[in-house]
Amino acid sequence: MLLEVAKLNTYNGQSHALQDMSLHVGKGEVVALLGRNGMGKSTTLKSIMGLRKPSSGKVLFSGRDITGFDPFKVARAGIGYVPEERRIFPTLNVLDNLMMGVKGGRIDGSDPDAWTIERIFRQFPFMKDRTHQKGAHLSGGEQQMLTIGRTLMAIPSCSWWTSPPKGYRPS
Ligand SMILES: Nc1ncnc2c1ncn2[C@@H]1O[C@H](COP(=O)(O)OP(=O)(O)OP(=O)(O)O)[C@@H](O)[C@H]1O
Ligand SMILES: [Mg+2]
Incomplete structure (x- = not known):
């Protein structure tokens, strides 16, 4: 399994946004996460990427436990993140x-x-x-x-x- 998210719990302030969130992504597989506004899709991706710290649960990448790693370490481990707000460098070509x-x-x-x-x-x-x-x-x-x-x-x-x-x- 390439990416394994197991029983992740993440709070956004007082809001318990992720409640035992689990998903699996195999090599070469495309997985889409669907849901109404505010359901926790972005929070899931941010929790994987280390932009939000889960209070419990596990994120494994190629079998390695990367739960709660800082974003630069998650990136080094091999996960890329495309932010919806883009974050391009506006003055660079x-x-x-x-x-x-x-x-x-x-x-x-x-x-x-x-x-x-x-x-x-x-x-x-x-x-x-x-x-x-x-x-x-x-x-x-x-x-x-x-x-x-x-x-x-x-x-x-x-x-x-x-x-x-x-x-x-x-x-
Ligand atoms: N920084 C924050 N502080 C407090 N609450 C937040 C914060 N970010 C998100 N939330 C709340 O956490 C919940 C999950 O939000 P999230 O952004 O993960 O939803 P989403 O599924 O990506 O929604 P959308 O489809 O609108 O992008 C929502 O109730 C949202 O209001
Ligand atoms: Mg979102």
Whole structure:
């Protein structure tokens, strides 16, 4: 099991938002969490990511207990988070926003799961023609795609460029 959430309880102030929340995600599986407004979907993701501290329960990632880890440690363990409020870097251009996600390593070409800049551009073609446009000058939906791209670039189980793509100039 890639991700296992077991009987998580999380409070948002006085509100007992998560009450014995459990879910499983296997490798290669896509799991959608559905529910009415205020039901605790965001709280679930924040509790996994360490942005909220659960009062009880467990979060296991690849069998490793990461419950209550600080967000940077959860990210290092291999979990990416796409915040709904996007959190792009508005003064940096599209390419720099993507490069901010890179954690190091080198692509040897043999890993089919590796996310490269080229693969991001294939997935989100609008970015290719607008690499030097500032994040602030993208539409809301374009910013959301950029956030997804940045998060994919950070997946540490894949291997990455240590050097930026050809022609890359920081903003
Ligand atoms: N920072 C906070 N302080 C106090 N209560 C909060 C806070 N954030 C969320 N809550 C409450 O916790 C509960 C769960 O909220 P959460 O944001 O997880 O819901 P959600 O399922 O993501 O909703 P939506 O579909 O509207 O995004 C709600 O009752 C909400 O009002
Ligand atoms: Mg929400």
